[in-house]
Amino acid sequence: MKPDKLRNLLQEMDARVARMQRARKDHFAANLSWLRTEVQRLLSKVDTLRTSDIAALELTLSVIPINDLDRSSLSNLLLGMKIGLNLLGPEDVLDAVPGQKPAAFQFGFEGSRLVVVDQPLRTRERDKDIAEAAMEAATERGVYVGEQLAQSNCSPRLRESFKSLQDKLEARANIIQVGMYNQTCGRVLRGDVEELSPTLFELLRSHVELVFAAASQFDDWRVFRENAVDIDRESVAALSQSTLALVRDLKAQRETDPEVTAALDTVVGWTEDKEADKRDVLALTGTLQNLWSLAAKSALAKEVSSEGRKLVAKAIIAALLAVTTAGTLAAFGKVPGAEWIETTAAYFKSATEGTPPASPSPKSAPP
Template sequence: MKATKLFNLLTEIDTRLNRLEKSAISYREPLVRTNIKAQPFFALRDEVRRQLPKVDALREADVAGLERLIRGLQDFTIASPPLSKSPQRFDVSGFSNLVNGLRIGLSQLSPVEMLEAVPGQKTASFAFGFRNDMLTVIDQPLLLHPGEEDLARAALENAIEQGVYLNEDVGNSNASPRLKEGFARLQSALESRANIVQIGSRAQICNRLVNAELDELSGGQAGLMLGHIETVFRALAQFPQWRSFCENALSVDLDFPSVVTVAESAKALAIEVAKSGAVDPSVADALETVSEWATDKPNPDKRDVLSLVRTLENVWSAISKPLLSLGKEMVSQARKTVAVAVLGALIYTASQAIPIMGKVPGAEWVQTAYSYFKNMLPPANP
């Protein structure tokens, strides 16, 4: 039934595209592949026809891709006067309804299929797991490629030693309390050796703080601080997790209002889980922290934005797996209760952020999880 419904929806999209093509011909502006401006039309039609023979394998990432192509086609038709005036003009609401239908169809996955679609914890500033049946922040071990261990560890230890000296110097200076706290937190992250992205995020914060207060620092102080930050980033560059995370961040393309929307969702989630008393306080603190990092200036660092999205993904992953595994393995009733409580808070706070997160490569699966749980396991509103 599910495959038939998805096939019919994709077929309807293809039918509407054919009508649009015929309309263009009637207005003496045929859509041809050699016209670079018409590429959004052919990209969408080609993708729809590529998915038609394999609807059983359709996933949220594919639906999100279709959605992006539809937005591109909308921009093209608006700029094309004949098409914009045509009776068969591009109807973005109609196409959006069809895409939503695809998402609803995907929400009819079985628990096993949904479990397969949920990834494990991703590299981010914070990861989550259960300890004594309570959701809490957990470490993400620093991973090294064989042959790189000695160099990477030596670089990290050098940054830690330099940080001890720097924090002593900064602590005895007239630097602002905010600057002192920033470097103290960076040093704590370095010494914990628990999360490579969190170290990088703390270093980015320190860099922004120093540059914001350059006029109030002596040349020697500023040079010492910036030199330490550079040492930290050189150490991070030795770790494949950090290199991969930075590469992934380059593909993030969200405007600031969208980032603010996701950050507000994370802050709202922090408030809800704190009120529930179902999680360790570190969870709410983590959500508030990544929200602040991503919105402390109008043009946020893409690494901070990716960490915000990945941290939210990790919450979804942490609570989805025990809920979906209940029929296959023993999960304590206490853990189930916590997972359900956090799920309720996620559903309650995530509606505005979900479509935006789906634009970040790799995060499309969250839309599928949201639709699945909202339709199949609807929790009571907090």
């Protein structure tokens, strides 16, 4: 990694420690001040940065009590510096890549084929009966709502939105999708309010509220909703554009199921809505993190079920790297918990650039 890349990582660490320092009112603010002094010292000698310098920063960070999100953020920056100094092997990166998290979509392999996978609905045992009853009530109500829409002269978009929601309710394969499709229904409903009778509008509005109440009984939707954060529209646009480019690349790969590219198109579509909010952004960034996680872990794993799966994972990584711009990485850096993507991308890019060209095959070798 070039010195300017290491300098950028140190500058970002300096900025984040400064924000943490301003937020602390206890005596540990002094520890953060000392950590920041060390970071600034290394900035002055970035051309001669050594292994021991990174180790010293890690040790200092390890004894400062900070929340898990901040610790993960700073640890990922240190990981990037290690990659820049060629201190990490595949096993180290594999350990640093988190597993897939509840999101709008998760991914997996069927044989060597990349597919979308279900996310079982989870709730606390004591709330299980209430949650199941709430979902059953929402599903049954959705059948009635669909019948009423079929008999009305509402717009095709409104009818299709509620049908998609009903499909998700009946499938019970992903509570976050239920919440997101329900959010879409609410938006379409507000846009069509002038075209609906008061009775039908009230029926649809109450159904949206019922579905949200049912979704709130499940842990994954609650956590998803609480973790949603706003980032600037330019960053969202950068992520959306790179995702659309990724869709085009993945469509050309026979080993990618069409549901995968449809899923990526869906999360981009949610962010492009003029009423898009922080949940839509998290649906996009969470889905992309899951794809990165699956591809990176499969490409680096020592043992996989087939060599074909590993080759597909490497092809996905190549596609991700091809569409990942500086703007995309900067956007991920603003999403809490997503900073690891920048360091993971740096590792794979470095590994790719360091791979010697393949020898020509006997058929292509010159006489």
